[in-house]
Amino acid sequence: MEDLLMRILFISQLFDPEYSIKGLELMKHWVNQGHEVEVLTTFPNYPTGRVFDGYSVRFKSTELSGGVKITRLWSHISHSKSKLSRATSYLSFTFMALFAALLGKKADLVYTYHPQSTTGLIGIAMRVIRGTPYITDVQDLWPDALIATGMNKKSFIVKLIGKWCDVIYRSASQVIVLSQGYKAALIDRGVRPDKVTVVYNWCPEEKLIDKVLVQQCQINHLTTKPAHILYAGNMGAAQSLKTLIDAVSTFNRDDVQLTLIGGGVEKHDLQKYILELNIANVDIKDYVPPNKIFAVLSEADVLVVHLRDAPLFKITIPSKTQSSLAMGKPILMAVGGETNALLESANAGVTAEPGDVNSIILAIKKLLLKREQWGDMGNNARDFYLKNMSMSINYAKLDSVLNMAVEKK
Structure with missing residues (x-):
């Protein structure tokens, strides 16, 4: 299958210079493939909760690295480890990125990465409002991850998050997962098997x-x-x-x-x-x-x-x-x-x-x-x-998924 040239909008609250498996090197790979790539992210602060040296929080800033346009947006940044503070951080970034995506140049494909459970909202909105297909990348299987940390699987919030994630999975053009077990779990939850592709994570170093x-x-x-x-x-x-x-x-x-x-x-x-x-x-x-x-x-x-x-x-x-x-x-x-x-x-x-x-x-x-x-x-x-599991092997798998998402929109 011949690769299609496209404008990719990659959305992740976590991005270089923070540690991220799917980060700048992958974006540069796509640019080298001939794609136009823009990243929507925030100002680097993970894991300390302190903004990295050389950066200062602003409403919006733009930089160019290796042909990749990186748009950094304001979000709530806090040293606190409370669940409320983390939720505020995720939601503030998500809504900022949503408005930036809707008001920005139309993309051929939206790739929602981190955190998948909230950036998925952007993918859904872009598909409904602008007809843009989106990929969701499942690095944490929710609400299973919450249950594994001790939350009651019968609680209202866990059930609500589960239903919301199901909407994200089913609405996505393609779903990327990191293991065969994740794929089987999503299929059990009603996601079509042909939409789910296993792409192993690699070691960025x-x-x-x-x-x-x-x-x-x-x-x-x-x-x-x-x-x-x-x-x-x-x-x-x-x-x-x-x-x-x-x-x-x-x-x-x-x-x-x-x-x-x-x-x-x-x-x-x-x-x-x-x-x-x-x-x-x-x-x-x-x-x-x-x-x-x-x-x-x-x-x-x-x-x-x-x-x-x-x-x-x-x-x-x-x-x-x-x-x-x-x-x-x-x-x-x-x-x-x-x-x-x-x-x-x-x-x-x-x-x-x-x-x-x-x-x-x-x-x-x-x-x-x-x-x-x-x-x-x-x-x-x-x-x-x-x-x-190497970069080269799994970059090629991702390239194939990009094409499938656009062709089957």
Whole structure:
């Protein structure tokens, strides 16, 4: 199918220089394909809630980067973590972006990205008022994500959000999801299968990882005792890292050592827990910035991904999966469901059931027995990433979805 040239309006409250998987590099790719691209976003402030240096909040500002027009709009920005403050932030941006979209130059396609549950309103309005097809990109499956955080699935607000999201899914010309499980869930909710395409997320730091791997290629990678297992990322309720710590604590420090790197609401409690139980083979270190973390990851023997046992996580693929595979390291995967199956199909490590100390212990023992296969597991991980989850592979899938959305409007 020949690519159509189009004017794309990409709407996301989160955008470069904030961390975003689908950000400026993807927009530049579309420009290089011959498309005209405009981004509607706000002033960068995530995750601190403070506007980045070099930016000041105004009603509207416009910049050009790599041929991409970036229009930044005022929105409520707050340091508060309250639900009301977050809702005000989302809604203020959504209505500002809605008016900008309706009053701006007509687009051939609207792509609503973040947050999908509110920017979907813009897609619906553009389709109804201006006849413009829209794509919605589902990174968080709502209201399932709310239920996973503890909200009552029978509550009025959860049911209302569920019905609203169904309207967004069914009204969209095309729906992009990050896993096969998400696709099955949307089909169960009445979305036509031909409208839903699985496009795996990629690791935006591909080039940085490539550089680190080149620098490491001359190093002797023969492993020695103890086995160094590394977790890098958020330490929150969703990660449930106490389970991982409990499992590792059963091993002798001369055989296994676990390092946790990052921040999060549970970090202090985990540090206290390790001290109280005098766990000698687990160490928690502070956050390392993205431009340095991959050099740290390259020194580990095994990378670990763990989430708590929840139905939603069994059909999602956490972003740490992509970066871990791209690093070319054996992986201890304790997420369950689709992500565990993905690692097994790649033959890139071992799997365990999330939240299950005994299962994780058995997985670590299996890893130790297969020490001579770690090199092959790492190579398999890297190969699987390049063939299934890389930017180039999934950029091509997105290009195909753009064409389908416009042709089937």
